[in-house]
Ligand code: ADP
């Protein structure tokens with residue numbers, strides 16, 4: 001049977017605030033267990049939590065970037081349940097007045113061969129505190145509360161997605177967005193971004209089905225695999241005339257299947273009530289202005305702009321915009337090339353080719369992530385100068401690559417290096433003619449072969465042999481002879497002797 005599927009995601013992101021959301025403890029991953037704790041985040045009696053304004057600001061930045069509106073007043077509730085990783089027995093969260101409400105995200109792209117273009121509505125974004133971490137070791141469990149009280153933003157979508165591929169793209173797009181904003185590192189393996197995926201299926205036109213929640217997915221791939229597995233499993237259930245049980249399941253990455261975890265509690269089980277110790281937050285004009293000021297151009301519109309403004313193709317735009325630092329580097333390099341009189345689109349094309357091949361390779365080799373390109377010794381201005389020299393035929397492609405190596409090693413300008421090493425392209429016809437004569441003296445037979453090939457009308461062979469001779473001329477000049485002039489001179493020499 002054909003079914004319609006409905007997918008809604010709940011994504012939790014760790015905000016990159018220096019301190020926790022309701023106390024002054026350090027917020028960091030990987031510290032010695034139980035060193036970043038205090039009576040407030042441990043929930044001792046009589047302590048008073050206070051809201052970290054940075055958490056609220058970052059949360060609002062995400063909300064606005066997801067086209068949500070920020071309400072006039074937003075407050076916190078206590079969500080009550082017992083769990084050993086939460087000493088207070090309640091979590092401070094938001095229920096009735098989330099800081100971001102009713103937004104949307106436009107999904108656009110290709111994933112798993114699917115062309116995706118869809119608007120996904122965002123139900124809300126709310127701020128809460130994270131719980132501690134349980135580490136199971138044999139028959140005992142250890143507790144590390146460093147994470148307890150860390151700022152967590154939960155982003156909840158409406159059930160507007162239909163396939164695992166769409167959900168995966170949503171996560172990837174969201175991850176890029178929060179990294180662009182600088183509010184989350186997006187590291188799914190370390191749990192800085194994790195997703196719960198809700199999915200139901202139903203007969204077409206019958207609306208939402210009974211949902212199953214897949215919890216704690218720590219990679220976008222598992223989101224896709226888990227959801228597609230569930231859609232299949234639920235379909236087989238309905239085909240067999242059974243009803244799907246509303247429950248929470250986990251993705252088992254070793255068996256490639258979802259497995260039951262628990263039946264789901266309802267909102268009323270949590271007995272939410274307003275947190276009495278934290279005042280209602282009414283964002284004033286100054287706060288809202290500070291949120292707006294911190295916003296940046298998001299990856300999706302930036303990609304579109306790169307295509308129209310710089311003439312990149314969509315694959316290039318996608319790769320360049322993967323990291324904000326890299327997209328910034330690209331634009332700065334193009335602008336520097338413009339200052340040298342290069343035409344924008346032509347400069348952009350040169351620069352994007354360098355970025356996506358040689359520079360990418362060098363960054364990898366030197367262990368610099370693309371996000372760290374801002375500290376790369378080959379600065380945008382330096383790359384621009386090199387690209388400019390190349391396009392004006394002042395240096396050969398081969399020597400340009402060597403120049404990049406030297407610029408990185410010596411932290412100096414390409415122009416200076418090229419001058420010093422004598423790597424400028426030789427364009428003086430007399431000097432090139434001298435080199436051509438040298439090659440002729442040694443490789444006379446090849447010149448004869450080219451002539452024979454031309455006479456026989458074997459164009460391919462004559463071209464191959466000519467390229468070989470040009471290579472020899474370059475060799476004789478340490479890669480400095482202008483290959484175009486060398487080729488012309490070789491051609492004339494052969495024609496002259498025909
Ligand atoms: P709960 O109270 O169980 O947490 P919510 O209404 O808060 O449920 O929704 C949680 C997530 O589940 C949201 O992303 C929402 O879009 C999604 N969702 C809700 N109902 C369904 C359904 N029937 N099928 C698929 N997804 C659903």
Ligand code: ZN
Nearest residue numbers: 023025038041
């Ligand atoms: Zn604390």
Ligand code: MG
Nearest residue numbers: 010156266267
């Ligand atoms: Mg919910």
